[in-house]
Amino acid sequence: MIGNKIECVIFDCDGVLVDSEMLSAGVLKAMTAEQGMALSDAMFRDVFLGRSFVNGKARAKTVLNFDLPDDFENQYRERLFVELTQKLRPMSGIEEVLSTLRTPYCVATGSSPKRLALSLEVAGLNSYFEGNRFTSSEVVHGKPAPDLCFYAAEKMNIPPQNCLVIEDSEIGILAAKAAGMEVWHFAGGAHIEAGYQLPENLVVAKTFVDMPSLQKQLVEIGVCSTQK
Secondary structure, three states, rough: OOOOOEEEEEEEOOOOOOOHHHHHHHHHHHHHOOOOOOHHHHHHHHHHOOOHHHHHHHHHHHOOOOOOOOOOHHHEEEEEEEEHHOOEEOOOOHHHHHHHHHHEEEEEEOOOOOHHHHHHHOOOHHHHOOOOOEHHOOOOOOOOHHHHHHHHHHHHHHHHHHEEEEEEOHHHHHHHHHOEEEEEEEOHHHHHHHHHHOOOOOOOOOOEHHHHHHHHHHOOOOOEEEOO
16 A cells, blocks of 8 residues: 655666566576585575675575685676676566656666666666666665665655665565665566565565556556556
8 A cells, every 4th residue: 555655666677677587596506506506596586686796695605604706706797797688688568667657767776787787778778767777886785775775765856755666576675665665566577487485474565467567556556657
């Protein structure tokens, strides 16, 4: 239930704007296997999904007792960028949502600026996010801390309580909740089909499995139209 007037929509990128999480999982599983670590899909979801690489690396040490080499991040990004360039697709229906929004919007992601730029370019979404893209590199603490949500709201000149966040992961949802923002769960990505689920005790206002359903609800709350 919307408690405040929504004046800005904040989108996560991976798993919301673009269907990228399983591409990331594939690269990480292959590379950790080369290091002697069998990373399962469940481990990927628990350790890396929704987190910045820095936070994921720290969690791998804490949860899996596995130290990633110092040069792992650069090699991972190089191999992932090849995968993204060749295989990344926008989330089906996202352009219809973005092109019909009647309120300011932005993207706030744990991805690096370079990865975000590549993702938007390959997915054909660049034109929607000129001057309204924010990454965890711009704040002290990435998700699940609320820093990035607060930063995005500040840059968009909208009070946090008047922002609606569209997220796919537990980490992103926790960040939005910590910032006091309305948060909806988008459950239409390939990683959801592969078995990712939110913890049962993590309550969200609404869940959508496709973009037309999200657009319909955005129309109902008056921040989206039915025509471009």
